[in-house]
Amino acid sequence: MAINKAMRAALKALSYPDIDIRKTYPIERALRTAAGRPVLFYKPWDHVVHYGDHDIPVRIFSPETEGEHAILLFFHGGGWVTGNIDSYDKVCRNMAKLTDRSVVSVDYRLAPEYRFPAAPEDCYAVAREIFLDLSLFGMRADQITLIGDSAGANLAAAVSLMARDRGEFLPRSQILIYPATAADHTENSPFPSVRENGTDYLLTSKRICEYMELYRSGPEDCENPYFAPLAAEDFSNQPQTLILTAEYDPLRDEGEAYGEALKRAGVPVEMHRIPDALHGFFSLPPRFAQVQKAYGYINRFLDEVSHPACQDNP
Structure with a gap:
């Protein structure tokens, strides 16, 4: 359904131009958690990955069908600040059901309590454990796909770059849903969608700037490809990639630029x-x-990744 005048007016009213997420993030974090809280009759498997001096909670959602299932290693959104493993519970349950894959959801550390590079290092640590110990799920490495939305898609792209650079493993495929790939979302951004969609469509360019201010450790992070993947000097040797963007999203153009x-x-x-x-x-x-x-699009992509030989047949 197209966005009509009434819906545009409602979206503009809901875009909260005066709220400063740098001050209100604890409230939004609590609200998101409450909204996504698991239903009582559903019990996924909770696990932890030990990394350094802390544990990273991981939640595994299995599809409803019997048998062996490939894995979607999922990194949640929320601007690196407000999302968590509970607030994305419903999303992951739906994902497991609709893709017929096991979804492994990572509860990486959040900013501003833990600033960059805590989040990508946590996500990398979980990916490393799964890829280097395939007995955990009885999967082959090519049966594991990285996936994330928004800040989580940023982290999926970062993990793929880190994996190539560190040489310990390399994902075969990744799915990036409206990814954040650039560091500048001010009026100086080179991407028109930041200005076209940055005020009246719920996620504002102002809020993105505030999220990134909470996330980064210092201005030098803006040049780090694990913070802003478009800052990479080398985009080669990366996984086969599906990128989905949203028409009325300030992040639209930078996600598509990353694909290009x-x-x-x-x-x-x-x-x-x-x-x-x-x-x-x-x-x-x-x-x-x-x-x-x-x-x-996701299921078609996953089917192509799972059956690459089919692409070579007439």
Whole structure:
């Protein structure tokens, strides 16, 4: 359904231009957790990955079908500040059901209590454990796909870059849903979507700047590709990639720019812009047309990754 005048007016009113997430993030974090709290009749498996001086909680969601299932290693959104493993519980349950894959959700450390590079290092640590000890799930490495939305997609891209640079493992595929890939979301941004969609569509450019201010340790992080993947000097040797962007999202253009950068480096990339979609649409119930369209692309991509030989046949 297209965004009509009444809906535009409502979205503008809900975009909260005067709220400063740097002051209110504890409240928003609590609200998101309450909204996504697990239902009582569903019991996923909770696990921890030991890393350094702390444990990283991991929650595994199994699909409803019997048998062996490939893995989606999921990094949640929330601007590196407000999301968590509980607030994404419903999203992950739906993901497991709609893709017929096991979803491994990572509860990485949040800013500002733990600033960059805590989040990507946590995500890398979980990925490293799964890829280097395939007996954990009885999977082959090529049966594991990285996936994330927004800040989580940023982290998925960062983990893939880290994996290439460190040489310990390399994911075969990744799915980036409206990823944050750049560091500048002010009026100086080179991406038109920051200005076109940065005020009246729930996620504002002002809020993105505030999230990043809470997340970064210092201005030098803006040049670090693990913070802003578009800052990378080398985009080669990256996983086969699916990128989904939203039409009315300030992050739209930078996500697509990242896809183009990967393409120029010879990486197989598929990109789709979901029409009439806002940032965050992936967390909506599956009945929404935008969510259905997204899962259509995701399942087709996963099938192609799982059966690469089919792509060579006429």
